[in-house]
Amino acid sequence: xxxxxxxxxxxxxxxxxxxxxxDIIIGALLLAMALTAYISSGAFARExxxxxxxxxxxxxxxxxGPLSVxxxxxxxxxxxxxxxxxxxxxxxxxxxxxxxxxxxxLVLYAAGIPILxxxxxxxMFISVAIVMLGERRPLRIAIWAICVTFALxxxxxxxxxxxxxxxxxx
Amino acid sequence: xxxxxxxxxxxxSPTIMCLVFSGVALGILFGALPGLTATMGxxxxxxxxxxxxxxxxxxxxxxxxxYVGAIYGGSIAAILxxxxxxxxxxxxxxxxxxxxQRGEAGRAIALAAxxxxxxxxxxxxxxxxxxxxxxxxxLRFSYPEYFALAIFGLSMIxxxxxxxxxxxxxxxxxGLLIATIGLDPIAGIPRFSFGQPNLYxxxxxxxxxxxxxxxxQVFYEISQGWSSEGKTKSPRFSLPSWxxxxxxxxxxxxxxxxxxxxxxxxxxxxxxxxxxxxNEAKRIDKHPERFGQGExxxxxxxxxxxxxxxxxxxxxxxxxxxxxDAVTAVxxxxxxxxxxxxxxxxxxxxxxxxxxxxxxxxxxxxxxxTIGLLSVRVIARIILVDxxxxxxxxxxxxxxxxxxxxxxxxxxxxxxxxxxxxxGMKRYGFPASPVVLAMILGPMxxxxxxxxxxxxxxxxxxxxxxxxxxxxxxxxxxxxxFGLFRRPSLNVESE
Numbered sequence: 001x002x003x004x005x006x007x008x009x010x011x012x013x014x015x016x017x018x019x020x021x022x023d024i025i026i027g028a029l030l031l032a033m034a035l036t037a038y039i040s041s042g043a044f045a046r047e048x049x050x051x052x053x054x055x056x057x058x059x060x061x062x063x064x065g066p067l068s069v070x071x072x073x074x075x076x077x078x079x080x081x082x083x084x085x086x087x088x089x090x091x092x093x094x095x096x097x098x099x100x101x102x103x104x105x106l107v108l109y110a111a112g113i114p115i116l117x118x119x120x121x122x123x124m125f126i127s128v129a130i131v132m133l134g135e136r137r138p139l140r141i142a143i144w145a146i147c148v149t150f151a152l153x154x155x156x157x158x159x160x161x162x163x164x165x166x167x168x169x170x
Numbered sequence: 171x172x173x174x175x176x177x178x179x180x181x182x183s184p185t186i187m188c189l190v191f192s193g194v195a196l197g198i199l200f201g202a203l204p205g206l207t208a209t210m211g212x213x214x215x216x217x218x219x220x221x222x223x224x225x226x227x228x229x230x231x232x233x234x235x236x237y238v239g240a241i242y243g244g245s246i247a248a249i250l251x252x253x254x255x256x257x258x259x260x261x262x263x264x265x266x267x268x269x270x271q272r273g274e275a276g277r278a279i280a281l282a283a284x285x286x287x288x289x290x291x292x293x294x295x296x297x298x299x300x301x302x303x304x305x306x307x308x309l310r311f312s313y314p315e316y317f318a319l320a321i322f323g324l325s326m327i328x329x330x331x332x333x334x335x336x337x338x339x340x341x342x343x344x345g346l347l348i349a350t351i352g353l354d355p356i357a358g359i360p361r362f363s364f365g366q367p368n369l370y371x372x373x374x375x376x377x378x379x380x381x382x383x384x385x386x387q388v389f390y391e392i393s394q395g396w397s398s399e400g401k402t403k404s405p406r407f408s409l410p411s412w413x414x415x416x417x418x419x420x421x422x423x424x425x426x427x428x429x430x431x432x433x434x435x436x437x438x439x440x441x442x443x444x445x446x447x448x449n450e451a452k453r454i455d456k457h458p459e460r461f462g463q464g465e466x467x468x469x470x471x472x473x474x475x476x477x478x479x480x481x482x483x484x485x486x487x488x489x490x491x492x493x494x495d496a497v498t499a500v501x502x503x504x505x506x507x508x509x510x511x512x513x514x515x516x517x518x519x520x521x522x523x524x525x526x527x528x529x530x531x532x533x534x535x536x537x538x539x540t541i542g543l544l545s546v547r548v549i550a551r552i553i554l555v556d557x558x559x560x561x562x563x564x565x566x567x568x569x570x571x572x573x574x575x576x577x578x579x580x581x582x583x584x585x586x587x588x589x590x591x592x593x594g595m596k597r598y599g600f601p602a603s604p605v606v607l608a609m610i611l612g613p614m615x616x617x618x619x620x621x622x623x624x625x626x627x628x629x630x631x632x633x634x635x636x637x638x639x640x641x642x643x644x645x646x647x648x649x650x651x652f653g654l655f656r657r658p659s660l661n662v663e664s665e
Contacts, residue, residue, distance in 0.1 A: 019598070034347075037350075044354075044360065052354075092394070122566055125565070126563070
């Protein structure tokens with residue numbers, strides 16, 4: 001099981017932000033989004049209406065598309081000027097992988113709530129997440145998982161009348 | 171006046187007082203825990219206030235309590251463990267932690283609490299006096315003015331919240347585009363819903379907010395790792411004398427006013443106010459070399475300004491419907507969720523909501539001073555809570571928070587997806603505030619632009635010939651230009 005690396009990795013975060021490849025990829029995604037919005041707005045266009053439902057999304061796409069291209073071009077220029085391919089950042093990679101695993105666990109938790117119910121799913125999620133983040137004392141894990149799960153259940157289900165999914169989907 | 175005073179006094183009803191005090195206590199806790207921001211606190215508590223069935227003024231009173239408490243709470247972690255609990259407390263670290271190292275933690279925290287109170291009260295009084303005047307002026311606005319106002323609001327937050335203006339602008343456009351999902355505001359035709367009935371009402375504010383600010387922050391904290399170094403064990407507490415506090419009265423007044431003014435500029439948050447005020451105090455002082463070495467005036471300047479900015483940020487939010495910072499952007503969505511349209515008409519149509527907000531702002535500052543001074547020892551222990559247990563707890567709270575509004579798992583999936591998007595944005599330098607602001611101002615911009623263009627006297631020059639519209643658009647262009655040439659030291663995202 002992965003444990004958190006207790007060393008801050010701020011310098012690496014700065015390097016990430018400067019990564020031209022990230023800008024190129026994100027720029028391409030935003031360009032694709034702008035083009036998709038422009039084209040698919042034809043599905044709800046009402047040409048008989050002046051400034052109809054398609055007007056604003058298309059207007060936004062017309063700005064967003066060229067700006068995305070500028071981001072891509074800027075990324076390519078920085079990459080070109082550096083004359084060396086970006087090296088993968090190994091420092092802090094373990095923590096980033098852990099963030100990804102936490103995200104996957106969260107997705108499984110959300111998927112599990114309607115099936116297992118709030119209480120079993122939350123008990124499992126908190127226990128697994130605490131262990132993943134590096135806590136090893138079973139008693140502490142159990143106490144925290146039980147306290148948080150039932151405290152939130154009490155507040156939302158009993159006080160606020162929020163119908164949380166019951167045991168095994170009941 | 172017949173309406174103002176009775177509505178103002180509504181804030182002092184037992185229920186609202188309890189909500190403000192509990193909001194402040196929660197806010198101090200959120201602000202004091204490094205990694206949990208004021209924005210996250212207000213975001214997570216918003217669905218809670220709705221589930222409680224609170225009306226608009228009670229809900230706003232509690233959120234104001236959290237806001238004011240969190241901005242002060244950030245200074246506790248800054249002073250004790252050299253880690254600003256919120257970005258607003260970044261300037262407090264400079265002199266706060268050296269004071270702790272000298273064994274003067276209690277004095278530093280007490281000075282921070284008193285300075286925050288003074289700054290907060292100055293801004294609350296300014297808010298009470300000037301907001302009604304500004305809202306009366308804004309009653310002259312028509313569709314073109316509202317469109318220009320929306321563009322002005324968007325331009326300010328895009329330029330100031332982003333280190334890279336291109337990325338800030340693209341974040342804004344991303345937010346504007348996702349705000350078009352759902353029914354068209356004029357013709358009522360579904361857009362980008364792809365046959366999914368859950369998307370007919372668009373993406374919910376609260377799931378998006380929780381995703382961008384709570385989940386994204388959790389993933390970011392994990393990806394950055396954390397250090398156990400720098401913890402201060404058993405800090406000594408000794409309070410400053412009244413005489414000493416009185417000797418800082420000019421610094422307090424000046425910093426409170428600076429904070430209020432900067433906070434009232436849409437897009438300039440508490441963090442910027444604190445740094446500007448700190449720099450100003452240092453520039454004017456006879457002994458600038460003492461700043462950064464544990465100078466009490468440094469703490470006072472930063473704290474009076476950052477809490478001063480809280481009331482300042484409420485001014486454009488309430489009068490124009492343009493939030494002053496990321497937290498007020500969330501609070502603006504709280505009003506929208508309650509079925510209210512923020513802006514000048516709010517003063518005319520819902521005085522029972524607006525005037526208690528002024529009272530709640532003052533009450534929150536009194537609560538912050540009381541709780542802040544009484545709870546320092548307890549908070550000092552709590553901020554050492556292990557993130558290994560804290561972060562999973564925030565995840566569960568965020569899942570329930572996004573589910574609770576409509577009892578919908580779809581909203582949970584929206585929040586998780588936006589969490590992943592928000593993490594990517596944070597990691598690669600795209601600010602999240604413009605997305606939220608664009609989601610709020612986007613529909614306002616679209617509706618008013620389209621209706622302005624449908625006016626009988628509509629022309630392309632309309633936006634330049636109407637004086638208010640022209641001024642607002644010129645200000646928007648100036649803000650973008652300022653963003654291009656601004657000082658790097660002010661580039662702190664107010665989240």
